[in-house]
Amino acid sequence: MxxxxxxxxxxxxxxxxxxxxxxxxxxxxxxLLVHGHNEKGEFTELPKGVAAYEENLQITFKGSSEENGDFVPVAWVWDGEMGKPVAVMKCNNAQWCEDKN
Structure with a gap:
């Protein structure tokens, strides 16, 4: 590999x-390189149907289809079986900062 x-x-x-x-x-x-981490902190492939969720500068891994209005998709991959993009990373919407200039 x-x-x-x-x-x-x-x-x-x-x-x-x-x-x-x-x-x-x-x-x-x-x-981006879509990835997860094992118990040792090493890179792994992100399992199908799983997304990384960022909140308070911490990453957790949950089902990508979980609906939570506080999170917005920020990274996608093409799912050939579904024929559409699917989110592989979501961030807490409350953390989003817009440029005030």
């Missing part, structure tokens, strides 16, 4: 990935 660094290095050598990042950046979006 390739390391996280090997996977990212390989991905960014692909012109289509770089072009996708350029296009996403026009909308304030980016690319």
């Amino acid at each position: 390739k390391s996280i660094q090997e996977r990212t290095d390989e991905a960014f050598k692909d012109a289509e990935v770089v072009d996708a990042l350029k296009k996403l950046s026009q909308y304030g979006f980016g690319i």
Whole structure:
């Protein structure tokens, strides 16, 4: 299995990935490595149907379909089976700070 660094290095050598990042950046979006952590703190793949929830600078992992009005999706992946994007990370809406300028 390739390391996280090997996977990212390989991905960014692909012109289509770089072009996708350029296009996403026009909308304030980016690319992230969707991941979880095991008991040792090591990177793992994020299981299907699970999302990372950020609240008070802490991350927990719960079902991605859980409805909670206090959380807004901030990262998505394409689910080929469902034929649509699904949230893989949600942040507490109360923490969102808008630029007041």
